[in-house]
Amino acid sequence: MFASITKPSAMDSTLHRQHEEDEDLSFELSSPRNGFDATNMSVSSADDKDKYMDSTASPSFSMEKTKGNAQETVIPVQLHKSRDGLLDSTGSGSSRSEGPVGGQGTESQLDCPDGGLRAWLVVLGTAFSTLASLGYITSWGVFQSYYEQTLLKDHTPSSIAWIGSLQVCLVFLPGLISGRLFDLGIFKLPFVAASALLVTSTFLVAECTQYWQFVLCQGLATGLGVGMVFGPSLSVLGHWFKRKRGAAMGLTTLGSSVGGTVFPIATRTLIPAVGFPWTMRILAFILLFSLCIPCFTLARRLPPKAVSGGLFNFRAFKDSPPFTVYCVGVVFLFLGLFTVMTYIDISAVTNGVSPDYSFYLVSIVNASSLLGRVVSGILVDKTGAINFIAPTTFLAGIVTFAWPFATSKSSLTAIAVTYGFTSGTIIPGLAIPVFLLGDVSDIGRRTGMMMTLGALGGLFGAPISGAINRSSGGFKAVGYFAGTMMILAGIFMLATRYLVLRKLRGRF
Template structure:
């Protein structure tokens, strides 16, 4: 096709905005209406998809339910499991028991790059559904464990694989449908973690007291199948991607469909159906912003699980009841739920980089200062609430930072690659804390544990500061180029 395809100019709106990225020019009239693809010899006009809509919010809902369960048995309620596993396996050390949850969390993140590639290659829905099935099977198998290493294989490795396959499509999908409200959409999606923790922490504690820990695992397996399996049906990627500056790239299939709609011949274009080659995805390592985010994940993840795993046991250590410890953990998860939504919403109006930066420093303060001085229920509750709120905001805003810095194309694999660094941190964080706790026996001291968590989160905040500077510099360079 040598001539441009033409349509009558839109009359519904008077205001027209044009966004240009490379050879792609996007023209919108108020609500997005047309997109023009230019090349040295070819040009086409295709409709530009509207942001949001009912389908988009269903994607957010599905992501919410997957988030509500995908991390619960290995992170947000594992502190409750850990307390009871110490009674079931009295000869096991604190670090060896903590390694069960750490293994699950680490595998979730370490397998993220491959899970992201699978999702980008075969589709988000089928990948998330397979992940839900694997998580369900892993919890059923864990309920028959008679030795600690059985839990490493089931609640640890197998659950982590399933969680990874379900999580990365769920975290990437909302950004495919939103740009202006990306912070809110992502915040609502990942707030499922806080909501799940708020509900599952007291539920797990109550079930263990009533039916024992193994039947609790089976009940949680049934919940996983219903919640995550059903929610995976809503996790569908979009055929359209937003680049970092807001322009749009369409897949060949979408262009050909619209080409036929306007009565033209098939359009040959360089924009082929997107697959994610392994080495192509690795090119993101050349960007210093990606390295800064990855180092932030590596450092912060060392300390992130420590409060979640030891908040309840520390509460008992300072002579609070186990019920009070479970309440603090549950309310911390509730604060995480609120932080993910509110801070995500604020980031849409202020600046994602500024809010993310504040969250990283506030989380470090909550652990390094507040936890250090907590000796009573009110101070411990304050620490749990502040940690949950700002850590929740941090978790929800990192995927937004990825989308803003690198676009939504191949987003699942990009996030997976970055979170793999976080997996390395998680693999060592909680077991290291358990080891430090063991070496203080018989005069148990949590000081080394708190310092480890706080200092590593402080290093993570410094890396986020570096990313914010580099991202601001890149944005200015992009504006000057245009």
């Protein structure tokens, strides 16, 4: 970037005489186009001027061009990056919006609304979409316990857990496709089709009687529908919020807490009253109502952009090491995150807690996560996403270590409340670092890539825990495994922050 030094035509002959006599020359430096002003810069002589030009930032050269009677000399001026923008060599600033860190390209300069009726209607829609997707999935623990005791009691806990693991995996795995479609501007049609699939598969679960039928309907079909609903909902928020993304994400994930609280209680209350088939049909009608709202309120704001790199952009991992490290951390997180929610119900039953109370533990976990998500939505914007979710990930890992040692109703309830709060703080801020590690035009694909890799952890986490439970005869080793995975996830999150900031402390 160069600033121009102009000598007015009226002074032309005088300046030449001063140049020849080696007297002081005064130059006025201005560059209003670049937003900074450096005045009273003086060069004492022609020789000093040459020395000044040699000392400036490379490339070091001058250009002279004549327009009419005015002579214009362009001298390069070194610019320094400041906290608020660009500074010239005199310290005057030029404000410039910050782009993404650790990624490639720069973020769109279009201002996000960060509020207003239309933006908050989007939040309302995403809240209902997470209620019907993630909220429904996180109630799996009550189905795991019910199937082990009734419909699928001839199957091992690990094999039953594969149904729930397929759900969790497919919540995030389709994000790769849905994210790419979202970036290309294809959003509403896949979203409506996925909503129809989710409702239809829930109706079909009512007719299932054999293991493979549950795997097909409640595992594959339900999981696929949930995944195509959940992923694009998060990407939509990136179009409407920037400074308040944490708050918007926190309000969005409130829906999953409400769903995760309502669905288990409704399921275990309705089964004795109307039977399993009609229970599933009632749940399907709840999903139908919930999904109608986002179908009408969710919409993209920015125009589509055909970004390079294909469906799965491997170059993003090469160009952005922080993004790579963060994705590895998400894999470890999902290996351990859903273990307590899956097995806390059945672990309570094995420790002598009445089944009439044990199923409430899943609802207690999800209800407590509501408070965690509200707190997360408030603090993530103030402290930075990783600064908040990394410590709470460590806390959730510690609670996971303690869970198998809780054997009474009161201690298990305390674990449910504590784990619900700590784990609930993680999800709202999980996608925000991904928003910051690249261009906004690629936000859907990057989110989808992160979700796809996290899906691998979600797929194998619960079955591994079930296999450990069967081989060890208890849940202590299960807690050690899941807790360790979450501690590792927190370490990788902190490593991501270090790679971005190049220091151990800072806001990110």
